[in-house]
Amino acid sequence: xxxxxxxxxxxxxxxxxxxxxxxxxxxxxxxxxxxxxxxxxxxxxxxxxxxxxxxxxxxxxxxxxxxxxxxxxxxxxxxxxxxxxxxxxxxxxxxxxxxxxxxxxxxxxxxxxxxxxxxxxxxxxxxxxxxxxxxxxxxxxxxxxxxxxxxxxxxxxxxxxxxxxxxxxxxxxxx
Numbered sequence: 001x002x003x004x005x006x007x008x009x010x011x012x013x014x015x016x017x018x019x020x021x022x023x024x025x026x027x028x029x030x031x032x033x034x035x036x037x038x039x040x041x042x043x044x045x046x047x048x049x050x051x052x053x054x055x056x057x058x059x060x061x062x063x064x065x066x067x068x069x070x071x072x073x074x075x076x077x078x079x080x081x082x083x084x085x086x087x088x089x090x091x092x093x094x095x096x097x098x099x100x101x102x103x104x105x106x107x108x109x110x111x112x113x114x115x116x117x118x119x120x121x122x123x124x125x126x127x128x129x130x131x132x133x134x135x136x137x138x139x140x141x142x143x144x145x146x147x148x149x150x151x152x153x154x155x156x157x158x159x160x161x162x163x164x165x166x167x168x169x170x171x172x173x174x175x
Contacts, residue, residue: 003030006164010070013167014114017062017069024062024069028053028116031071035118035165041146044159045119046076046137047085053118068114073169075157076120077127079106089125089134110170121156121169132156 005013005027016022032050039045053071062069080086080100087093103111110117122132122140132155133139140155142148143163150159154171161169 003033005030006034006167008167010067010167013070014067017114022069024114024116025054025057027069028057028071028118031118031166034163035160038143038163038165039160042141042143042159042163043138044121044140044143044150044156044163044165045073046122046156048119049081049084050118052084053116057116062116063112063114065112065114067168070115070168071118071166072110072115073119073121073157073160073166074107074110074117075123075154075170075172077123077153078172079104079110079170080120081107081111081117084120086120087136089123089127089136091125091134091136094136106170115168118166121154121160123154123156124152127153127172129153132159 077088082103086100122137124132125134130152131149132152140150140159142150143159157169157171
């Protein structure tokens, strides 16, 4: 099979791992390659964790959950892995280099499901705006027309999935 994994949804990619057609590392490598090519024009992924994802896969392996090996992104709001920076789109937290002291429950559940987090996505400051254009990281662009916004507050996640960097990403609604 070619590395056109981006054409598949999360269940399709997980099926390839389950049947042994590809390994989790192949899916992660392909997503990273796509992110490096696509993200500069979009600004969807604000903090890559490519090395961490690959090192974790090699050292620990991927949990045998229903989405084993599927590349994934976490929104930079309310969901984080221990030791990763989390700024919630806030310039002051970014300048302070704020780092999570513990993983959130939801991040652990995503990991247990087999999802491999390759980065964190852009969000407006504390998720309060209707567009993803925080002062801390700048605007996320719509992959179908980069002159347009992705909307908010999960605009970074939406852009990454729409651009097929990953088949699924974390998003939330505080409303």
